[in-house]
Amino acid sequence: MMSLNKEIKKTYLLLLFFVGALLHINAQSLKNNVVKSPDGTISIEIGIYKSRIFYKVTKKGKTILNPSFLGFELKDGALKDNLSVQKISHSQFDETWKQPWGEEIEVRNHYNEMKVWVKDNSIFSREFIIDFKVFDDGFGFRYEFPKQKSLTEFVIMDELTEFNFPEDHKTWSIPYNTEFYEGLYKPNPISKLDTVATPLTMESKSGLFLTIHEANLTDYAAMNLAGDKKSSKLTAFLTPWSTGEKVFAKAPFRTPWRIMIIADSAEDLMLSRLMLNLNEPNKLGDVSWIKPGRYIGIWWGMHMKKYTWEAGPNHGAKTENVLKYIDFASKYKFSGVLVEGWNKGWEDWKSFEFTQPYPDFDIKKITDYAKSKNVTLIGHHETGGNTKNYESQLSDAFAYYKKYGVDVVKTGYVGGKLDGKELHSSQYGVHHYRKVIEEAAKYKIMIDNHEPVMPTGLQRTLPNLMTQEGVRGQEWDAWSKDGGNPPEHTTIVPFTRGLAGPVDFTPGTFNFTNTALPNTKVHTTLAKQLALSVVIYSPLQMASDMIENYESDPAFEFITSCPTDWSKTVVPDAKIGEFVTIARKDKASENWFLGSITNKDTRTVKLDLKFLDPNKKYRAKIFRDGKDADYETNPYPIIIEEKEVDSKTILSVELARSGGVAIIFSQL
Incomplete structure (x- = not known):
């Protein structure tokens, strides 16, 4: 019996060897x-x-x-x-x-x-x-x-x-x-x-x-x-x-x-440019007309029910209201003012007209005034998902904006499936979005695309595609029935949606009282709102809040100082879902900006400044969580302080629950 078992085992092993060899031949018989x-x-x-x-x-x-x-x-x-x-x-x-x-x-x-x-x-x-x-x-x-x-x-x-x-x-x-x-x-x-x-x-x-x-x-x-x-x-x-x-x-x-x-490492994920490299080079030629920037808008006031998109007594896009925002943008060196709800069609969200402003929106007066203040009107095309209606007006719509010097347009597709039947990420949707971006380029217009197909690096080929949504952004902190974005959300986004390309997340809310839905709020501290301007990348970035919530707050200095175009990016430390620290060097100066954020846990972060020029001294202006800061009970306390640092410095900073720290490094 033992001899028979040995023979069976031998035969079995030979069979395994034969099958393995066959698989090996099949897999390896190819050359090179x-x-x-x-x-x-x-x-x-x-x-x-x-x-x-x-x-x-x-x-x-x-x-x-x-x-x-x-x-x-x-x-x-x-x-x-x-x-x-x-x-x-x-x-x-x-x-x-x-x-x-x-x-x-x-x-x-x-x-x-x-x-x-x-x-x-x-x-x-x-x-x-x-x-x-x-x-x-x-x-x-x-x-x-x-x-x-x-x-x-x-x-x-x-x-x-x-x-x-x-x-x-x-x-x-x-x-x-x-x-x-x-x-x-x-x-x-x-x-x-x-x-x-x-x-x-x-x-x-x-x-x-x-x-x-x-x-x-x-x-x-x-x-x-x-x-x-x-x-x-x-x-x-x-x-x-x-x-x-x-x-x-x-x-x-x-x-x-x-x-x-x-x-x-998680940090290295964010530094990969593999996706960009697998897109075709710029096909637009001269792109000197494409300008990154930070802007403001009447948008948050609409979410707070102070203004309406459609015409009426509380219409947000009234000429006098827009002029007020332009004055504020000019005073604090914002590049533009986004105005939604300016055109006919908001009453039914179906028949949008892209060359017909409401009577109380004087586009010539507004754009002439903006130009005199070195500010641009940022246009808005909400389609309601009706792509056929939009495409039938597309050339006229961009020509209309070009006539008035509007060179940035935010597009939107709220309204379920495209034309009531096709998914945004279907081949149909992909065709439509590409058509809009290419048509905009003919008029030297930049695009901020909301409700998009997930980005895949097309900004290399068409650099007028500046930023896109495709994320649960800060607007959810205004009206989401689940109470708003949880603290860990922004510690995950840079390693998921953020890897697909620029994210129009719209950080920068300073007033945490929700007058429209008291049970919904921004689940961060004020310092974390500042840090998000660095952590979540977008070459066009909106400071989300109403202008009256900014001017008297000294923390606003970080928003007005932080650029949106960079010469270098480093990720010193991160753990997905827990915390992330990012530092970026301004493209127009020798200054660095750093943002570090945490989830719902308090955290001590050690900020190694070895990314700074080793031969220079810097003044670090630090905006960090203040005493007793807490995203649920007391989000406002913030400490603003200055220190002299260099590339050998390691800063130790305490972050509150869902807190953060934002730092400006200026060469001395």
């Missing part, structure tokens, strides 16, 4: 099928198993992704089986390019590339290419469909891209169907995810930080990620049309890049 990052730490291998193509990823020999299959379900037949690799090519690229605006001036674009030509051996005989680019901080890949007789116009029903993780990582996510992406990011293991929006950020047990997103979303549907509840595998889920299809395409055709940032 590995591409590594320039520093050699990240490796991507492409392989074939049972005529299906897969990729796998490692960093320093540690598995990041197990074999993960690639492919599509097309309307006229699957493109996932019967595949073979025809050719593989390799190349390298290294450049440094300059941003017209951003978190730093220069961006290095350094990667190794592997292109894989794939043949479909079914009766359809189609071809496609998978293009991998591997950077020192992650990778991106996309599919390309060259022009071919066997594939002209086609319909994508599903994209089968997989991300098969070796561990059940902790994630921070919002559900894919969260309206306008305005949700609270919640921690969950991968295995508990249903279908979530990207960016999806993860922390592994070994301490690596990973973010999945996409770059250059053009003529395609947004990618979401679907879990399977039984494993740590995620699969692409494209936002569908109302009729069920995902993408209508015509070869030659390229998908957006599927990207993964791979970082050794």
